[in-house]
Amino acid sequence: MQGLMMDQPLSISSLLVHADRYHGDTEIVSRRVEGDIHRYTYHDAHQRSRRAANMLERLGVAVGERAATLAWNGYRHFELYYAISGSGRVMHTINPRLHPEQVAWIANDAQDQVLFFDLTFAPLVDAVAPHCPNIKHWVALCAEADLPALKNIKPLAYETLLEQADSAYDWPLLDEQSAACLCYTSGTTGNPKGVLYSHRSTVLHAMGSCMPDVMNLSACDVVLPVVPMFHVNAWGTPYSCPIVGAKLVFPGPALDGASLTELFEQEKVTFTAGVPTVWLGLLQHLQKSGQKLTTVNRMVVGGSACPPALMKAFKDEFGIHIHHAWGMTEMSPLGTFNQLKNKHLPLSAEEQFKVHVRAGRPVFGVDIKIVDDAGKDLPWDGVAFGDLLVKGYWVVGQYYGLDKSPLVDGWFPTGDVATIDPDGFIQITDRSKDVIKSGGEWISSIDLENIAVSHPAVAEAGVIGVYHPKWDERPLLVVVLKDGQDVDRDALLAHFDGKIAKWMLPDDVQFVTELPHTATGKISKLKLREQFKDYRLPTV
């Protein structure tokens, strides 16, 4: 027997329609590549998105085809999110921090028909264009007057195309399982793999991420996503904010501490989201400048493990709570989010902090488990660690264009190694390929890195396993010191005393001026291992 409720598909266009109808005068503020601040409302965004949908029709992009972007967080990018997906086409955000060869590979793999780009990326586009013969149009996100002169292509101006397009447009009623957005993993090994989100998965993810125990978004919030819209859709904020009618503030390309602080204060931002590196930069700016954030009341950190020292500094010095989140491109990205439970409320601040540093507990819609090498379930005792597997409404089932299913008995193996405590809070111990296997025992590189960066002289730290004839692998600590700070090898290693079992202590320390990063801002262990491939431990 079937239920008898209205049958209405979950669709991305409905998010913006809702925002227009019930929060039409709520602002979307953008720092533009042009340098100035642009303001308009959800109502305006909805109107321009519908024009942009007609523009896609005029450009000859068929329903179901991919339209790509190389763009910062801004209102035009936001309009394209809705115009492309809402009209039944597939929004393909490309990470501009990738190598041009990778950008071209991804655009070709996705069979992109058109590519929209911010002026910042004109040189990248010019370099990529000769390798992407299938892209029919290159559209610069600017007015006609600002069109760049390029060597290999003659781009069109977005504002001109928009003016030429009809303003009348009705969003089509789409199958909610149809493809809406495409995002490639950063792919530290092998070719990047495309994750193809559906309308259904995107809307359910957005609803899930608004929840009080997740991002806790409401019509009272002013949200500034620092996490890029080319990085797993800015963790869904362009979809979740319209659901609740939160004001959106887009930082454009200016992600340094000073620029962010200016925007936080000027626009009275209440909530922001980004990777640890960005918050580290912000913290250093605040400490140096003596500025305070007077309206931000919470931040979320994800993308890689947040050093507890960073969370502590924001809490103690600025009264801002950093919520730890964990997820991945294959999860849209939200998997777990750190919010206390009722049972934690009576705990001391110190005991609560021990909960806060974990990577959180599953958002409703996501299920998790840890298994050993034989695939057997491990206990949730906060101690046993094993491969972390997930499933849920917004978890990948299959990669774009690849036949082989990545699933194991219906679960997606994340490649992370984790513990789960009895309350469902996970702690990521390592990436399975980064864990250091010393004499049959596992050492977490993340634990060692967190201890290293809690030393006042250390700015950033990476730990990799290096060859050892007896133990197979031993940890090597590679650090970047803060400007004007100093500490030597033995003093730094002494800092680990009492914080970790003696046998886990790094065997050596190497001081460098910079660590290699991936296109999404994580420390590239692959490059770090490459860099130290000829290194031999002093005791060996």
Place this chain on the structure above:
Amino acid sequence: MQGLMMDQPLSISSLLVHADRYHGDTEIVSRRVEGDIHRYTYHDAHQRSRRAANMLERLGVAVGERAATLAWNGYRHFELYYAISGSGRVMHTINPRLHPEQVAWIANDAQDQVLFFDLTFAPLVDAVAPHCPNIKHWVALCAEADLPALKNIKPLAYETLLEQADSAYDWPLLDEQSAACLCYTSGTTGNPKGVLYSHRSTVLHAMGSCMPDVMNLSACDVVLPVVPMFHVNAWGTPYSCPIVGAKLVFPGPALDGASLTELFEQEKVTFTAGVPTVWLGLLQHLQKSGQKLTTVNRMVVGGSACPPALMKAFKDEFGIHIHHAWGMTEMSPLGTFNQLKNKHLPLSAEEQFKVHVRAGRPVFGVDIKIVDDAGKDLPWDGVAFGDLLVKGYWVVGQYYGLDKSPLVDGWFPTGDVATIDPDGFIQITDRSKDVIKSGGEWISSIDLENIAVSHPAVAEAGVIGVYHPKWDERPLLVVVLKDGQDVDRDALLAHFDGKIAKWMLPDDVQFVTELPHTATGKISKLKLREQFKDYRLPTV
């Protein structure tokens, strides 16, 4: 092109599975019909629900068939919610406050196969049973020793059946569009009509109702639904609380102010939901006893319009914010919920209160509009009023067993008359059949009632239209005075001065000791009109 995410149906069983896995030790506390307090956890509830699913199999209730309940809010009722829907059967909650004839009519219309009842309702069941020959089993929600001796049937004991049932059970993977629960409208005119919720509509409604701008539920909350589980599924709280892992407190049959206060305090309740009549009783108890609610930080009122005076008293005297919500059985029930927007934050308390008294703005997933008699859209200016229509993921598409669609161009006509302001906040002016049509102009009975109950001597007030030879209809105010209070006709009408246009003033006042109520606690205008059908205005 289809998306490539996991295909996982939205299912009611997944809510309890989630609560067990991630909030397994969170409590469900129930005041039992037996008089004592019962405590267990989501983990226990999940185990007993699976036993109960096996019990249904043993009782011979087939998948898709209806299983009915006549029960208060309690843990056994909660188990049945999951056992019945989760196993693919249809949970049919019957309102025990209905007349026995109506109960029998509804049970027969639904073709219920089994009926579970609380001991309180043994006499009702005994009266109904002879008229329901199709019900195969009558199960009392008690232990064997407590089984009542009835004249017409020999009931089975729920606890015995549960013991006999196997504990191992895997929830089946159901089509998310399949029927999950059935709830009949109170039907003030004609026969009650059944609304058949699907798994999909129920889960989406539950997700929507958890949102920060709706019930704002989290794992830090302790939720006591006063609204009955037989009244539109206690507004979804048995589904939304497991999503977030909130502790649930079920009040059983004791809904008086003293019993509720005891439970609020003892269990540290943070959030509660009910109809105005219940909050009126609670307020009077608190005022009389001098008790305070030390943990409740917000309440929601729905079911009928909340007198602003009641909201003001809770805010001013007890510091508790009452959120106004509006919905109906046909909407699962949530339509709108009152939460401020960012723009309201700088307003004075007095100005904010003017927003608070409205019935709220649409929850994401629900769309609204108002139309005139010709079906033409009316402006959202907070002044123009007309028939309120809705659509959304959890709005009825068709009534159970009725062929004729209730929809008009895909929208459901609510039967309410409302205004919508530019921010999307609605104000219910009246039920379309209760509005008083005086000389071609409309007078809102609700407005007049709200003014009447803001008089310190008035406990409850109902306004109906009565015949007038010149104006067709004129308002008659019928009031119940508070114990020991007194006010006469002219003094009460003088209280309306300056609060409303002169021509809207009631033509007369009638004092009664009691107003007639519907089975869901609303003032029955139908009965009130019946009661005053021979009344003639003094001036006529």
